[in-house]
Amino acid sequence: MSEFEPTIVAFFCNWCTYTAADLAGTSRLSYPHNIRIIRVMCTGMVDPQYVIKAFLEGADGVLVSGCRPGDCHYINGNYKARRRIKLLKEILPQFGFDQQRLRLTWIGASDGIHLAEIMRTFAGQIKALGPSQTKLKMVI
Amino acid sequence: MTITAKIDLKEQNPLAALQQFFAGILKLEDIAAILVPQRLPTKNTVMPTLVTDPSFLGDADPLAPAFLMNAARISSRLTRKPMGGKIAAVLRPCEIRAFIELVKLKQARREDIILISVDCLGAFQNKVYSKFAGQNGTESTIRFYKNVMGGNTNEMEGAEFATACKACEYPVSANADIQIGLYGMKTGESILVKAQTETGDHILKQLNLPDTNEPPARQAAINALISQRTGYRDEMFAKTRESSDSLDKMTDYFSNCVNCYNCRVACPVCYCRECVFVTDVFNHDPYQYLQWATRKGIIKMPTDTLFYHITRLAHMSTACVGCGQCSNACPNEIPLTELFRTIADKTQKIFEYEAGRSLDEKPPLSEFREDEFKEIVGIE
Known part of the structure; x- marks a missing residue:
């Protein structure tokens, strides 16, 4: 069997982490291709249902990443996102999802190098965890 | 927050006393209407009713083990904008707690509503209730009241209460303006009426009920019930987690x-x-x-x-x-x-x-x- 390649869905905020991802690209840094980036205007708009949907559709990991404290373009969206992620980290493990599969990071617009590192580390960790249980199930 | 009063029951009937009490509130000048669960004449079931005429309170039955809907939603509909008067609402403790959540979500307003809670005796699932009530609903409520007050707080006549009620650790509301107490009072003899806010105090003052002190047995009875319910709840949590x-x-x-x-x-x-x-x-x-x-x-x-x-x-x-x-x-x-x-x-x-x-x-x-x-x- 071929090596397990995880699918990771990443919600990046437009102002910081997405810009950092852009910077990583223009700086010709590489990061694992497993990560599918979805650009959102702010991590504060990542409704828990987006994360739940990603997991139920078979994502092996979900990464939410926004601005550092104090840098949020909308003042406090990143803090609100932290509460939602905390909430999900409480709910999802109850149903057998390893809470390590859901992560929140804060990456500033100028941190292209840091972003590439984070992506590599996260992809590595998810690979080690193995495939998510949803992949082959009938449920959606 | 001083007034604690007592209503003596006639012929061991708490419903008649409550109906009279609600009529008294409705007759007050600043109360335009009362929202109260009432037995519907056409079918033997209990639903919230909005009453403005005190003579229409003869079927009020807040003790029936019927809980067809959570009236917090109804209360939200009635209060989301000023309705042109104050209403009193007779609700279960869980309905009051849900109402408070809705106020915080700005889907209801606390200003024009007086919350009255009756100690909750629990309820059946809807399907079970209609069988239980049979032909004579009012009589079944009195039977139910005596059963629960007698310490039977989980089942009656072979029918289990709803799981939510068996696991509920809030049989008494701390947030109501006026609390009507049953637990710890002598069954069939008297019920307690207690103001918990200034608004509640203001209402009870006008009703001139005989003063009393809360009997110590009341808190003890409530605590015993809560600890029993908490035990059931924790068992339920463990089972549910496992499944x-x-x-x-x-x-x-x-x-x-x-x-x-x-x-x-x-x-x-x-x-x-x-x-x-x-x-x-x-x-x-x-x-x-x-x-x-x-x-x-x-x-x-x-x-x-x-x-x-x-x-x-x-x-x-x-x-x-x-x-x-x-x-x-x-x-x-x-x-x-x-x-x-x-x-x-x-x-x-x-x-x-x-x-x-x-x-x-x-x-x-x-x-x-x-x-x-x-x-x-x-x-x-």
Whole structure:
């Protein structure tokens, strides 16, 4: 069997982490291709249902990443996102999802190098965890 | 907050005394209407009624073990804008807690409503209730009152109370303006009326009821009931966790779900004006279903069942008051209350929040603190 390649869905905020991802690209840094980036205007708009949907559709990991404290373009969206992620980290493990599969990071617009590192580390960790249980199930 | 009064019962009938008490309140100058559960003349069931004429309170029955809907929603409808007068609302403790959540979500107003709670004796599931009440509903309520006051707080005549009620640790409301006490009072002899706010005090002052002191037996009886219920609740939590701790088990848990979304409609704190699950977002293209089926070889229809329930847990579990209406509304007897309470217990604890406890605590997902949950940020 071929090596397990995880699918990771990443919600990046437009102002910081997405810009950092852009910077990583223009700086010709590489990061694992497993990560599918979805650009959102702010991590504060990542409704828990987006994360739940990603997991139920078979994502092996979900990464939410926004601005550092104090840098949020909308003042406090990143803090609100932290509460939602905390909430999900409480709910999802109850149903057998390893809470390590859901992560929140804060990456500033100028941190292209840091972003590439984070992506590599996260992809590595998810690979080690193995495939998510949803992949082959009938449920959606 | 001083007035504690007593109403003596005639012929051991608490309903007649309560009806008289409600009529007294309705006759007060500043009360325009009273919202009170009342036995409907055409069918032997109890539903909330809005009454403006005191002579129409003859079938008021707040003690019946019938809990067809959580009247917090109704109270929200009546108070979301000024209605041109004050209303008194006779609610169960869980209805009051749900109402407080709705006030915090700005879907109801506390200003024009006087909350009256009657000690909750518990209730049956809807289906069980109609069998229990039989032909003579009022008589069955009195029987029920005596049964619960006699210490039988889980079942009666072979019928179990609703799980939500058996696991409810709030049989008495601390947030009502006026509390009507049954527990710890002598069965069939008297009931307690206690003001818990200035508004309540103001009302009771005008009614001139005979003063009394809260008997010490009352708190003892309440504490005993709460500890019994908490024990049942914790057992329920453990069992539910065990039966839902993997995706396979969750799929089993919801295998009877037909996506009717009744649980959402019945839930008093499912606060979205329009639920995303009934919008066009979920009116998938036929092609989409084929794609999904092709990817896995098989999909269960209807789709989005687990997605719906887990999303609902994420959206409203911090506001869940455990009233049990989700289970009541389910056509296929899925133990929803059990699961929602189990999850809600955890999610409310992480934010040190308790649904319906206080108007001063903001809903957890509407606020934040700068220095919290630092451990969940970052990847090492």
